[in-house]
Amino acid sequence: MPATITVMLLAVLTVSDRCSQGLMSDTAGPAVVTLLRAQFPESEIETGTVADDEAKIAARLEQWCARGAALALTVGGTGLGPRDRTPEATRRVIDREAPGLAEAMRALGAARNPFAWLSRGVAGMKGSTLIVNLPGSRRGVEESLGSILKLIAHGLEVAAGGQKHP
Numbered sequence: 001m002p003a004t005i006t007v008m009l010l011a012v013l014t015v016s017d018r019c020s021q022g023l024m025s026d027t028a029g030p031a032v033v034t035l036l037r038a039q040f041p042e043s044e045i046e047t048g049t050v051a052d053d054e055a056k057i058a059a060r061l062e063q064w065c066a067r068g069a070a071l072a073l074t075v076g077g078t079g080l081g082p083r084d085r086t087p088e089a090t091r092r093v094i095d096r097e098a099p100g101l102a103e104a105m106r107a108l109g110a111a112r113n114p115f116a117w118l119s120r121g122v123a124g125m126k127g128s129t130l131i132v133n134l135p136g137s138r139r140g141v142e143e144s145l146g147s148i149l150k151l152i153a154h155g156l157e158v159a160a161g162g163q164k165h166p
Contacts, residue, residue, distance in 0.1 A: 076136030
């Protein structure tokens with residue numbers, strides 16, 4: 001009997017005032033989608049864009065969690081700017097933190113760019129949905145997500161009830 005392929009819903013939310021207003025083209029969100037398609041080719045990927053608004057970010061994350069998304073990645077809003085509120089919005093949504101993912105991204109990123117230590121991104125679970133904050137630049141998301149993609153794949157398996165360990 002052939003193996004059953006499980007189609008997961010994956011979500012990518014770009015958080016940017018300028019992108020949401022059409023003043024700037026999003027390059028980071030599409031880079032995330034490319035990495036996800038390579039790692040999870042059978043999955044459905046939804047994308048969205050919102051302004052740097054804590055309530056809007058939290059609402060979109062809640063929507064995807066309610067729909068059963070396995071993974072929701074945010075892109076942007078993790079810095080020290082006055083409108084960077086993605087970590088606060090994420091903390092409003094998650095039930096449990098997964099701090100190792102954010103710590104790994106910062107540590108691995110800082111090996112190339114010491115400014116990675118300024119990221120305030122967080123990661124955690126809302127029910128069975130893993131939510132991870134990524135930086136807002138294309139290079140930042142490629143390096144950050146690339147550094148933890150295998151961890152995410154294993155985390156999604158465990159969150160779905162799998163008990164396999166590498």
